[in-house]
Amino acid sequence: MNAWVRKEIKDSIRWLPIGLVLLVALIWYQIATQSPNFFAVRSESLFTLTWFVSAIFATFLGLANYLPETWGSARGFLVQRGLSLHRIFVIRALVNLAVYLIAMLAPLGALAVFFAVIGPNSAPVNPIQVVPSVITVLFSFSFYFGAIAVACRPCRWYGSRLFPLLASLAISFAAVSILSLHNQPGASAIGFLLGILGMLLLVAASRSIFLRGPSQPAPSRTPNISIYEKFMMIAAVLVAILLVTAFSASMTNSYSVAYHSVQFTNKGLPWLVESRTVVKNGYGQQLSEVKFPISESNEDVDSKPDVAELVPGLSFSYPWYFSENYWDMLYVGSCTSSDGHPLNVMGFRGLLYVYQQDALQRSRLIAVVGKETVGDAGVQQVPFEQIPRLLTFTYNYPPVLTGLASSYKQPNGTRIPLGAGSFTIVATDGIYHVDLDKSKISRLLDKSVLAYSYLNTARGASDSSNLAIWDGSSISVFRCEGQALNGPFQISERITTLTLPTDFGVKLKSGDVQFDYRDPDNWTIAISYYERSYVKSKVEVARSIQKEIRHYTTSIPQSLSTANIEAMKREIFIPSCLVPPVLLGAIGTATYLLGNPMHDGFGYLGFIVAQAIFSGILAILAARWRGLSARQVASWCAGGILIGLGTWFLVLSIYPRVFYKKCPACNRNRRIEREKCESCGAEWKPIAPLGIELFEESNQGAEAIGQTVPGQTVPATLAVT
């Protein structure tokens, strides 16, 4: 067996440079294009790149290992030895796993070392960014086993031969779980478990296909399709249905969508605005805007305004809404230092890393901001609960994005003297001011902050800005002096505190919040959120007019939503024909039970039933076409009812073709490989003798089948054909 291991190592090791070079080249390209500051190097992009390369390389290894043995006499030479095929399969899998891991992990290891050397002092990178890529490398080995199934399944290339790779794709998708590890460890664990289970099933399926033999042309007497192979094909067909449905839906010629927002009159009266957009071939085009008052019952307060007077309110910002992950530094914002150099602020695990950029866009870490101190990298810091956010106006875009940085280039390549400025940050427990010159952090406001917003100062006479902070139960408005970025900034006084009448706090986290504020006696807060199901949204409004707080709730009018859904239903009819009836039924039932059915009852039900019946009939036809037993036909019929139209293809791709001949006894079709006729039970007749047979009596073969033996006189002539 050792010799066989050596043989497999020699066979596979020659492919190692292909994977190695491909991954190194793509990583090199990725890094080179992000040099010198590496702000855009993210674990997600490395993950995608590695996923692509590892899937291709694993597939290549599987095909290179097994495909040549489906040609000529190679299979016979492989089989005819005192070594079981199972052992050969195991040896090959282990050897190729080793080759694959070397090819894929060596470049990732080198990248991790590179990150460790340059980060975080010169760039916002760290070695653990490659961990998701390592995970995807492990799961992408499923493509090796998918490729074995592709090589060994005796199917047509334009038929279902490539389908096992879809099962591999589904398994490798489990690696995506790693990217959400920080937020949802439970979901990640389930994803991993499913991926590992799928991998084991795929290994068993490819093994059984390999052992069965790659070149068993039909008809096959004992198809011997393993349960694992069936699972693999079911998974593959479901993935195919998913892809085709998603692609069809994305290519649906046109469908309309409606977006809702709240706008305000000069007197603070909220109006609902629906923007209708038609999407054609993936591109949206706005059609119209419909505006109407939130509640007709507020006419006692305000008269109906001129529609043209409506203005948008302000939105709250959510510090925790960063797409933070466990692996990457997160871009928080940009500002400038006291001497005008661009500063990029990155967040990582509750700390802020401030990078100063020189004229050549090279970065240097100048400070790490913790909750209590401003220090250097490597100094122990107390992190914030969440990554803080720069307090900034929405229109204050970072200078690096506007190209401003290039204007700092100094003549003769002289380096700009590095300076440091200050900025204000919003954390979950208050507002902080960071003075980089003095390496000092001070708390401006000690208050819980769930959301905040700068108020529009353009309406007021003062140059000062107002800051609204939502703490979960009330909104406090503060007057601020100075600039939040690059200057002395102070929160001077609390203007007012608005205590809301309802449990807005809960809804605030899930909805869009708009805030219109003029003075303590005249403000409006509108929250639009989804109630109970994702298709039915509500708008809730709290208003204070002359210190009297009123509260309104309204649903988005059904007429608008219904028209929209009807349009979409018509457009997605064709792709939804492929969706398994059981899934359609589950969605319909769930939305019905939640009180917001996305369907019109009997029509939807009729569609599901019709699809299920049609699929069941097709499954029966396919199963009978493949000569399955009555029990198997019934099982696949049930499968057709549940899984839908894909079952037809599934049956045809799993089971080999069967062939029939006329039974000489009953003249009905009978299976070639069966000893007895399924209709009349007759056995095959012995073939007619040619009359020239010559058998020595000691050789017993002829008598058994009634062929001519010496002594018999069978008149025979040459068959002239």
Place this chain on the structure above:
Amino acid sequence: MSKLAIEAKNLTRYFGTKPVVQQVNFTIPVGSVVGLLGLNGAGKSTIIKMLMGMLEPTRGSCSLLGVESTSLGPNERSRIGYTIEGHFLYSGMTVRAAETLQADCFPKWDSLLFQTTLQRFGISPHERIRNLSRGQRAGISIALTLSSQPELLILDDPSLGLDPVSRRALNETILSFMEPGDRTVLLSSHMLDDIERVTDRVMIMTEGRIVVDSSLPHFVSRLSVWTCECSEPLDRVQIARLVSRRQVGRNASFVIVDADEMTQQELHRLGGNTVRQEESTFDEGVMAYMSRNRSAASLMSI
């Protein structure tokens, strides 16, 4: 009753709806050396593949050394030697590496026999297989097969494409392998003199069925060759147990199995006093069976 090395019962194989092997029955006792003959497409390789478990029978069954062919495991396979048509080998290996690989998989490996066989074919163990000639590859293939000291040897057209020297070396190797007398060989070939020299029993296949299964002397003794001058077109001639006929101008010849009185009368009706019986040879008999349909078809065009 002697033990059976090979047994085929009602062995049938279809490709699609086309029958390639039809209801074939035969047994080969331990110690026999059997030649399997037939035209291309007659079904010889298909039978061998079914025997070796590479191809599943459509109907019927076959077994080697008492084990169903579809259930042959590593233990049984290590007792069987099989050279594949075309002598497939891992061409990237050296001869030495190929030997090491093979020796690792067969417990009764005879390294001395391997070296001897290599010398017979003039092959250096350090050469890479892809650099060898077809004859040398055949030699390695045979050496790899025989050195595992199989109880049963199945050779599928081993001399295909070999020059006379390589063929002679091949035959010598096979003959020396059979010397102990307890080894069973099934040799499929187109080389009639090889078969005549090596085997003691012959099976001839045509149209997917075995039409001859006999020892060589018995086979020759039951055939007779008749010649006559005949002006009548032979496609209208009806002679019982006529294997083949040929006609060149007025000279016609017939190969007949178990010719009897009625057959001779019919021949005399055709050729009168010109009818003569000649001694048949092994080659002539085999050629008559193998070219049976071809000669009939050619007559149509005369």
